[in-house]
Amino acid sequence: MTRSKYEDGRVTDVSTRTAQIVIEPVSGKRGREAFVDLGRAFSDRLPHFVPQIRAEQIELVDPDKNPFFGHARVQLFIARAGGKGVGRISAHIDELALAMPADQGFGPGTGFFGYFDAEDEDVARALLAAAEAWLAGEGMTRALGPISLSIWEEPGLLVRGSDHAPMIMMGHHPAHYAAWIEAAGYARAKTLFTYDLDISKPFPPLVQRIVQSGHKNARINVRRVRKADWDSEVAIILGILNDAWSDNWGFVPFTPEEVAYAGKKLRQIIKEELNMIAEVDGRPVAFMLTFPDVNDALAKIRGKLFPLGWIHMLRWLRFPKGAGMRVPLMGVLRELHNSRLASQLAFMMIEAIRVESTTKFGSVRGELGWVLEDNQGMVAIADTIQSKINREYAIYAKRLD
Structure with a gap:
């Protein structure tokens, strides 16, 4: 099991297997740009991925431009091995989410991770441990994700539908990320669907x-x-x-x-x-x-x-x-x-x-979603107009206490 410590602004993996992986917190303009560029490099490897406009991606992680930061605390991390960027993750706490009832998914003690990319499972484990350590240090007892950054932006990990290009404002991830997250102790908390429709x-x-x-x-x-x-x-x-x-x-x-x-x-x-x-x-x-x-x-x-x-x-x-x-x-x-x-x-x-x-x-084609798996009204509408599920996104949760 990977264990991490958060000291002096740096998270260092202390397991034997991944001793060379260092997780560095990033901030400032250059740090945010490096964070975004690393994510773009990972995405560029994926079949069917559609490159987004870099300036808009940087804006989303800029506390001076994205109003999400007005009610949230955010820490970005980059994983490095031998000086090379090998992964990234965000850890964030939404004050509005903390105020919501716990039976609606969030609530007191719930923090989040997002912007998850990793070179291999060891890096993935170290990144998740780093995000968890930061969240626990901020008093959180539960980690939920990936959500990047707001629930209204890109919620969930694509676990079905990576064989075709994403539509506007939709995440696109490699299939193996799900196994790495689950191996780190996370269980699925919610499933989101999109529906494909011949219009x-x-x-x-x-x-x-x-x-x-x-x-x-x-x-x-x-x-x-x-x-x-x-x-x-x-x-x-x-x-x-x-x-x-x-x-x-x-x-x-x-x-x-x-x-x-x-x-x-x-x-x-x-x-x-x-x-x-x-x-x-x-x-x-x-x-x-x-x-x-x-x-x-x-x-x-x-x-x-x-x-x-x-x-x-x-x-x-x-x-x-x-x-x-x-x-x-x-x-x-x-x-x-x-x-x-x-x-x-x-x-x-x-x-x-x-x-x-x-x-x-x-x-000739439309797509509905995201639709919560248990939103009976929307699922019924999607079925009635004869649309079919074409993507599935998973949101995972893990106790930190």
């Missing part, structure tokens, strides 16, 4: 009847998101999200700063006709967001905007012809949960988006 053909007759019935109901209005009123629309969407998801496993509310940050980041890829707000009696009660898969464009420019990649990106952003479509988030106010109206609104929004995706952009 080139109409939904089953049952769904069509439900949608048509909704259109005949004068109380219901499903409308496009209005970019001209973007700030207020974002506030509506995330207000519904904070209410709709508040009882879900792993829920952490968005702060006002995170709402503003998300709105600014998403605006450039938002197409009004692909994002819907449902109103009942004039009141917004549900939403569905859909993002064209920017990975289609990033794959062609290898994640590099310069010297000419930015031209291709601008063209793609203006008109993402044939792009795959991902639905990362939807929500219905809690007061409507478990009602027929909730599922009707969901079907109406997804049908409106399907029609716009196919007729305007020529899209």
